[in-house]
Amino acid sequence: MKLKYTAAIICTLAMLTSCERLFMDEVPDESPVSVFEQTWQFADREYSFFRMKGIDWDSVHAVFEPRISNNMTEEALFDELGNMLYLLRDGHVNLHSPFNRSRNWSWYLHYPSNFDYNLLERSYFKTEEQFTGPFVLYDFGDVGYIYYGSFSNNISNQNLNYVADKFANHKGLIIDMRDNGGGSLSNVYKLASMLVEKETEVGYTRMKNGPEHDNFTQLEAVKATPDEDVHFYNRKVVLLTNRLSYSATNYFAVCAKALPNVTLIGDSTGGGGGAPSFTELSNGWQLRVSSTQLFTIDHQNAEKGVAPDIRIDLKAEDKDRGVDTILEAALAHLRN
Amino acid sequence: MKLKTTFTLLLLVLCTGSTWGQDSTGNFATRWWHKQQLKSEARALKYDTYRIGGPSLGFADVQDSKMAPNIYSGATAGFHLGWHEYSEKWFSQLMLEAAFGSLGFQDNHGKGYTLFRSGFNYSILRKTNWMRQHLRLGAGLDALNYLKSYNYLQNSSLNNDLAVGIMPMAMYQAGHNLLGRPSIFYAKASFNAFSFLMRYPKYNLNLNQGEIFWQPVGGFNRVRIELAVSPKIKWSQENRFELKYSWDFYSFNEKQNLVAVHTAQHNISINWWFKTR
Known part of the structure; x- marks a missing residue:
């Protein structure tokens, strides 16, 4: 009798535990058709700019579905998916495979570059620049200048206090973020903390909160907050931007645009107002799409970039003369 | 003064x-x-009262649709702490367990999928008159937290589920001799009858927003099965050694697969039962 019970228990246990995957959702296979569907569906569910950009994603599916077959190569599949995702016109939409990364970089490649670091080094710095943490710092005598090339490089309080103290008695400070493709938002808030004396509402954000294209959370205020350990910079500030000022830099430009002591000079930022969500497809490829929205203080969607207060281009002939017209405009603005 | x-x-x-x-x-x-x-x-x-503790090794399968559609599998390691009290009619237990696992899918290991699972259970069971009084029936209060982190998914890397529920349970227990040592054998099965479930994030990136569900059985399904043998230790008349296997499965599916999580955990733990007085 005891043996019977023991056998029954062991059999039940074995049955249940060996078939646990039957209780789980079916795992999509690795076939091109399945990977295509996963890609389309993830974007359909998570992408935040269909309405704003007027993209009919169902039509995109109808166009691309016939192009996908299970006997196509990995590279051909990748190209088709890349072409499909390209239509989202978003630098935060990428498909990563072991052999390539799909991207849409038209948001800066179709525009003038408006920046040449070489020009700064040879015509302005002439080896007199300082490297202060992530900043390249230069003193024009009456105007301070820092170049910040990536928000992925962390900023410390000491870095900020050095900058604030060094240029405290200057006419102003130029923060050059041209070609800064973004990075961490914590560095955005850190840098912004130097520019505000009290907590200031600088923009709004909202997130996808459901599968429909217009499912979003309520707008949440983005606030720049002073840090008691960071010295407030109370002079005028100019922010230099170009089209390759993207993502976190775009976020910083939204903040800067709301601050009365900051002027934006150069070209519009490249945009990238949506923080990306990620997933892993069944073949191991990584997919990311924007799934939040960012708005300026006057409720303009920042996905397509933040327009400068003073629009200046850096022309080839000026570059040849060794003149950075955008930087010169910033210097003139602060000196007047 | x-x-x-x-x-x-x-x-x-x-x-x-x-x-x-x-x-x-x-x-x-x-x-x-x-x-x-x-x-x-x-x-x-x-009463027979024991403090219980020991390491555990296991294997987990996890599928969370908010992260990816794949099933991630891998080894886990952890520990198990508990307290058992037997009286003539009643059995009560307090259990704490934690396990850390490193998972992957197919050959895609090493991208940093980790899980941290921690659980708490307090249950009381009473002897029945069936099966020569080997069968006990009762219920427990159970809390289980599953923290999943997958570095590869960057912004979307963190997901957490907390499930608190009432668990009816049945336990078959008998005494036998194992290798000449008096031993307790038991098999225990339980399920969540009614659960409070909290998931973070609610939809995608915002960890400030969680989603709460109250689910009866069918809405949130959790089953736990334990099989254990605990012979008396040779050099002690009171303390015991326990070899326990447990299988813990939970499954939750909401909003046409938008919020779907399924996990299965196999665990083998080696515990020492210290008789207390």
């Missing part, structure tokens, strides 16, 4: 337990301690 002297004397009385203070704190504490020991001895005669 008067106050200072009084305070000093009072302190001396309290601290020394000298002849001055027959009822000093020292004596009171000693008496209280002896009383507790006597109570424990009496309780030990009436």
Whole structure:
């Protein structure tokens, strides 16, 4: 009798535990058709700019579905998916495979570059620049200048206090973020903390909160907050931007645009107002799409970039003369 | 001055337990301690109570649709702490367990999918008159937290589920000899009858927003099965050694697969049962 019970228990246990995957959702296979569907569906569910950009994603599916077959190569599949995702016109939409990364970089490649670091080094710095943490710092005598090339490089309080103290008695400070493709938002808030004396509402954000294209959370205020350990910079500030000022830099430009002591000079930022969500497809490829929205203080969607207060281009002939017209405009603005 | 002297004397009385203070704190504490020991001895005669602890090794399958559609599998390691009390009719237990796992899918390991699972359970079961009183029925309060982190998914790397539920359970327990040692065998099965479930993030990136569900069985399904044998340790007449296998499965599916999570955890733990009194 005891043996019977023991056998029954062991059999039940074995049955249940060996078939646990039957209780789980079916795992999509690795076939091109399945990977295509996963890609389309993830974007359909998570992408935040269909309405704003007027993209009919169902039509995109109808166009691309016939192009996908299970006997196509990995590279051909990748190209088709890349072409499909390209239509989202978003630098935060990428498909990563072991052999390539799909991207849409038209948001800066179709525009003038408006920046040449070489020009700064040879015509302005002439080896007199300082490297202060992530900043390249230069003193024009009456105007301070820092170049910040990536928000992925962390900023410390000491870095900020050095900058604030060094240029405290200057006419102003130029923060050059041209070609800064973004990075961490914590560095955005850190840098912004130097520019505000009290907590200031600088923009709004909202997130996808459901599968429909217009499912979003309520707008949440983005606030720049002073840090008691960071010295407030109370002079005028100019922010230099170009089209390759993207993502976190775009976020910083939204903040800067709301601050009365900051002027934006150069070209519009490249945009990238949506923080990306990620997933892993069944073949191991990584997919990311924007799934939040960012708005300026006057409720303009920042996905397509933040327009400068003073629009200046850096022309080839000026570059040849060794003149950075955008930087010169910033210097003139602060000196007047 | 008067106050200072009084305070000093009072302190001396309290601290020394000298002849001055027959009822000093020292004596009171000693008496209280002896009383507790006597109570424990009496309780030990009436009940079999054990403190339980030991390491565990396991294997987990996790599928969370908010992260990816794939099933991630891998090894886990952790520990198990507990307290068991047997009386003539009742059995009660308190269990704490935690496990850390490193997972992957197919050959895609090493991208940083980790899980941290922690659980708490308090249950009470009563002997029935069926099956020669080997069967106990009861219920428990159970809390289980699953923290999943997958670095590869960057912004979307963190997901957490907390499930708190009432678990009816059945336990079959019998005594046998195993390799000449008197042993307790038991098999226990339980399921969540009604659950409170909290998931973070609610939809995608915002960890400030969680989603809460109240689910009866069918909405949130959790099953736990345990199989254990605990022979008396050779050099002890009271303490035991336990080899336990457990299988813990939970499944939740909401909003046409938008919020779908399924996990299965196999665990083998080696525990020591320390008789307490």
